[in-house]
Amino acid sequence: MLVTFQSTATPDVVMLRNLAQYLLGLIGKRLDARGVIAHDELPHMIARLETAISGEARAETALETLHTVRGEHRYDMNEDRGGVAHRAWPLLDMMREAQKRDADIIWGL
Numbered sequence: 001m002l003v004t005f006q007s008t009a010t011p012d013v014v015m016l017r018n019l020a021q022y023l024l025g026l027i028g029k030r031l032d033a034r035g036v037i038a039h040d041e042l043p044h045m046i047a048r049l050e051t052a053i054s055g056e057a058r059a060e061t062a063l064e065t066l067h068t069v070r071g072e073h074r075y076d077m078n079e080d081r082g083g084v085a086h087r088a089w090p091l092l093d094m095m096r097e098a099q100k101r102d103a104d105i106i107w108g109l
Contacts, residue, residue: 002015003015003017003020003107009094009103042105049092050092
């Protein structure tokens with residue numbers, strides 16, 4: 001199932017339900033049939049999502065260091081792992097633009 005995030009500040013962002021549920025959970029929201037991130041909530045929500053993204057990046061770097069053995073193939077930083085950082089950018093960009101324009105973000109299933 002797909003979830004569509006909408007704002008008057010940006011084009012729609014569409015993602016799978018499980019990803020939307022996970023990202024909303026990171027910022028302290030629940031995925032209900034309909035929901036809203038009010039413009040006055042955006043600074044706090046953006047900070048929470050950015051913290052989660054940077055935390056994941058640090059964890060991946062630490063795990064890579066632990067698993068790298070001399071002479072083995074190292075992870076190419078340009079290779080796409082499809083982590084939270086990569087998947088969260090469309091919503092994070094929407095949130096940043098909505099904040100600039102004092103716009104709310106709504107979603108529906």
